[in-house]
Amino acid sequence: MVxxxxxxxxxxxxxxxxxxxxLAASVAYAVVFGYITILRLQSFNSSIDDLxxxxxxxxxxxxxxxxxxxxxxxxxxxxSYPWQTATFLLLVPAYAAFPSPDxxxxxxxxGIPLATIPIYLLARRYRFSGWASLGFGGCYLLNFQLHTAxxxxxxxxxxxxxxxxxxxxxxxxxxxxxxxxxxVISLVTNPLTLVLTFCFLGAQLLKECSPGPTFSKLLHRxxxxxxxxxxxxxLLLLGVVLGVLGFAAGWIGGYHIGGSTVGSGPQxxxxxxxxRLVILALTFAPFLAAAFFVRTTAILTxxxxxxxxxxxMGYFVPIGRQDSIEFLVVALWGLMLFxxxxxxxxxxxKVTRALPKRRSSASFRSRRSPDSNLTxxxxxxxxxxxxxxxxxxxxxxxxxxxxGDLNEKPSAILDITPADHFLDSAIALIPANAPVLTQxxxxxxxxxxxxxxxxxxxxSPNLTQAEYILSDQSSNSFALDxxxxxxxxxxxxxxxxxxxxxAMGYGVLLLQRGYHGPPELLAPLSYSPSxxxxxxxxxxxxxxxxxxxxxxVFWYGPYVDLPTGNYTAxxxxxxxxxxxxxxxxxxxxxxxxxxxxxxxxxxxxxxxxQFSAPGTxxxxxxxxxxxxxxxxxxFPGSWLTNAATVYFGGxxxxxxx
Numbered sequence: 139m140v141x142x143x144x145x146x147x148x149x150x151x152x153x154x155x156x157x158x159x160x161l162a163a164s165v166a167y168a169v170v171f172g173y174i175t176i177l178r179l180q181s182f183n184s185s186i187d188d189l190x191x192x193x194x195x196x197x198x199x200x201x202x203x204x205x206x207x208x209x210x211x212x213x214x215x216x217x218s219y220p221w222q223t224a225t226f227l228l229l230v231p232a233y234a235a236f237p238s239p240d241x242x243x244x245x246x247x248x249g250i251p252l253a254t255i256p257i258y259l260l261a262r263r264y265r266f267s268g269w270a271s272l273g274f275g276g277c278y279l280l281n282f283q284l285h286t287a288x289x290x291x292x293x294x295x296x297x298x299x300x301x302x303x304x305x306x307x308x309x310x311x312x313x314x315x316x317x318x319x320x321x322v323i324s325l326v327t328n329p330l331t332l333v334l335t336f337c338f339l340g341a342q343l344l345k346e347c348s349p350g351p352t353f354s355k356l357l358h359r360x361x362x363x364x365x366x367x368x369x370x371x372x373l374l375l376l377g378v379v380l381g382v383l384g385f386a387a388g389w390i391g392g393y394h395i396g397g398s399t400v401g402s403g404p405q406x407x408x409x410x411x412x413x414r415l416v417i418l419a420l421t422f423a424p425f426l427a428a429a430f431f432v433r434t435t436a437i438l439t440x441x442x443x444x445x446x447x448x449x450x451m452g453y454f455v456p457i458g459r460q461d462s463i464e465f466l467v468v469a470l471w472g473l474m475l476f477x478x479x480x481x482x483x484x485x486x487x488k489v490t491r492a493l494p495k496r497r498s499s500a501s502f503r504s505r506r507s508p509d510s511n512l513t514x515x516x517x518x519x520x521x522x523x524x525x526x527x528x529x530x531x532x533x534x535x536x537x538x539x540x541x542g543d544l545n546e547k548p549s550a551i552l553d554i555t556p557a558d559h560f561l562d563s564a565i566a567l568i569p570a571n572a573p574v575l576t577q578x579x580x581x582x583x584x585x586x587x588x589x590x591x592x593x594x595x596x597x598s599p600n601l602t603q604a605e606y607i608l609s610d611q612s613s614n615s616f617a618l619d620x621x622x623x624x625x626x627x628x629x630x631x632x633x634x635x636x637x638x639x640x641a642m643g644y645g646v647l648l649l650q651r652g653y654h655g656p657p658e659l660l661a662p663l664s665y666s667p668s669x670x671x672x673x674x675x676x677x678x679x680x681x682x683x684x685x686x687x688x689x690x691v692f693w694y695g696p697y698v699d700l701p702t703g704n705y706t707a708x709x710x711x712x713x714x715x716x717x718x719x720x721x722x723x724x725x726x727x728x729x730x731x732x733x734x735x736x737x738x739x740x741x742x743x744x745x746x747x748q749f750s751a752p753g754t755x756x757x758x759x760x761x762x763x764x765x766x767x768x769x770x771x772x773f774p775g776s777w778l779t780n781a782a783t784v785y786f787g788g789x790x791x792x793x794x795x
Contacts, residue, residue: 156268172247188291190581557644612645656795714783720747
């Protein structure tokens with residue numbers, strides 16, 4: 139007895155279920171990654187060079203049109219980056235309504251998963267079932283390259299999957315006007331997307347206009363193709379013109395091909411063949427390298443491989459930079475073409491015929507699934523494995539630098555510290571359009587007429603143009619990396635007596651030109667044992683411990699820069715049971731290394747008699763004065779004896795107005 143297929147509302151619901159599941163997964167992706175990227179901004183792990191750059195251009199565009207985007211760069215964005223203009227201007231209305239870096243992050247978090255809609259519809263156009271089409275969308279959303287690129291601030295490449303797959307979808311349906319509009323947007327999203335779109339159109343030309351036996355017949359076929367595919371020809375012609383102009387004007391080439399090799403290892407730009415092979419394998423593995431089995435997709439893929447071979451500056455180091463999104467698009471589309479042309483079934487049939495007869499099966503040999511389910515299921519399975527192991531949001535990813543330039547462990551991004559809250563309060567003291575000099579991890583200060591930031595490879599900031607200087611020397615390792623580029627300007631500003639301290643605390647320092655008086659915003663500087671370096675002993679969850687023994691150094695650091703003022707440093711100490719009668723225990727100090735040796739600002743010997751009882755915390759306080767900006771101060775504990783086991787709970791430094 140044959141069971142009838144379901145019909146009516148239930149059948150329609152079952153048919154729509156894969157698409158509903160994909161939409162739910164896309165919404166979940168947008169919520170999760172939108173939330174994480176906003177937290178990354180709030181924890182000051184984003185950068186001006188990426189997110190701040192685009193926020194500044196948006197703000198300038200909304201407030202007066204496409205003008206020079208800062209007094210720092212003195213460059214017109216739309217003249218310097220013409221290929222990105224169309225995509226960028228599409229975001230202007232949303233930014234005008236909500237002028238904030240958060241708007242760009244939300245737009246990116248929504249734009250990336252929105253590409254699953256044309257991916258699903260394109261798969262259905264290729265005669266895949268709803269569940270197989272869901273599989274292609276799942277391959278896209280599960281890819282770890284996509285996650286890392288999404289977390290790496292904001293870039294226009296994030297919208298390329300949406301425009302590219304929409305362009306292919308409109309091409310397959312024959313919607314010329316829609317194809318042409320979306321194709322133009324794809325062309326001008328990024329220089330590499332120009333290459334991809336050009337390769338796509340070239341592949342279609344070769345497929346429909348294969349070479350004839352004579353040159354004249356080839357010209358006739360090309361003429362027929364132009365007449366039948368005039369929208370595609372116009373887009374192809376535009377791509378050629380933009381490509382030629384781009385290379386001639388220097389828009390394309392310096393960064394993408396002629397850049398210098400920097401650094402080595404996982405954190406540097408790669409230059410070795412083995413590293414490139416590993417990166418390519420990780421990129422294409424979730425899709426089983428299926429693109430190489432389809433002629434038209436090979437035409438797309440080979441130029442990209444050549445591009446990687448000749449480029450000095452790697453797109454994939456650290457693996458998952460924003461440009462990897464374009465390669466992800468190629469791999470996924472290649473998988474769809476591979477499965478739609480039944481190449482998977484043909485390969486399985488060849489393998490089956492090569493097997494011994496006792497292990498072959500006629501039914502298996504003849505099976506030709508129109509969906510090539512084995513290919514799709516395998517790709518989804520491999521993508522899922524990569525998701526749970528290499529994704530930046532995966533708890534199993536213990537080596538985040540392998541999958542993206544996230545600056546630190548992903549868990550640190552989710553931790554909004556008191557230092558972050560203090561930095562927010564300091565930013566609130568700066569007028570909305572005051573000229574500011576800062577460091578690269580504070581894109582919150584963009585969106586004004588004049589902002590400068592200190593970073594290697596950029597023009598030297600002009601200190602006379604700044605009314606405020608904001609530095610962040612907190613425990614955030616990403617902030618510390620950028621602080622040292624700004625530090626000479628902070629020192630010069632304070633030594634010139636032209637700037638005063640408006641806010642100070644948690645490693646944050648806000649200077650205002652012409653300000654005199656005590657800081658309006660003041661908090662102590664607290665350094666836990668985890669922020670200091672241990673020369674001996676060991677750490678627990680809340681303290682550092684040194685067993686009773688003679689030793690030269692217990693802890694040292696944190697090498698902090700402090701402005702002029704009167705300070706106290708309070709060392710939190712405790713001794714364990716079995717301490718000897720009042721006896722010298724260790725020394726604490728405020729010091730700095732100089733060329734002639736060690737400069738001591740204050741020091742004290744700690745005696746076991748200063749502790750009322752074992753297991754009781756005691757603050758040992760040192761007072762010291764700085765008559766000028768002083769860099770690299772440390773607060774070490776050294777010259778221990780075996781009088782008692784010592785517990786160290788951190789040091790707190792307080793400025794006294």
